Amino acid sequence: MSDLDDLYQEIILDHSKRPRNFGPIEGPSSKAEGYNPLCGDRVTVQLRLENDVVKDVHFQGSGCAISMASASLMTESLKGKTKAEAEGLFQGFHELLTGEADAKPELGKLAVFSGVREYPIRVKCATLAWHTLRAALRDSEGQTRQVSTE
Helix, strand or coil: CCHHHHHHHHHHHHHHHCCCCECCCCCCCEEEEEEECCCCEEEEEEEEEECCEEEEEEEEEECCHHHHHHHHHHHHHHCCCEHHHHHHHHHHHHHHHHCCCCCCHHHHHHHHHHHHHHCHHHHHHHHHHHHHHHHHHCCCCCCEEEEECC
16 A cells, blocks of 8 residues: 555544544534435534635534545535535535546545545445535525435
8 A cells, every 4th residue: 555545544534533523513504414325324414604604514423434534524624615615625526536537636635535436335425424515505494404325
């Protein structure tokens, strides 16, 4: 295994064992729940938006290391971004995992998931939190949205 592979594995393991922004937030403006029936991963994403800017984002749930690490790194990447920028990150991350594009510089640490595309069954694990985020971003009525990766 190369040094770069070791680093990537270390980042994913670190975020899965010690997820950042894990737990509820006070006064979320939107929320969505996601479920991957193939492996049982579950995630809830809560956002606090102010003037279309992500002021805070947290997640809760349980799942495999890829799922939890992806959610953790996602929350770190989103704070301070506009809804449009968050949508752009979603697109870039999705393209990275589906093989539609190589890692883009604006993905930063999220590029550690580029190897997941070699394991198609794991792509849903890595993208669950992102699809759930997208549903939360589109929530304008304060309703909890449900997402499934079936």
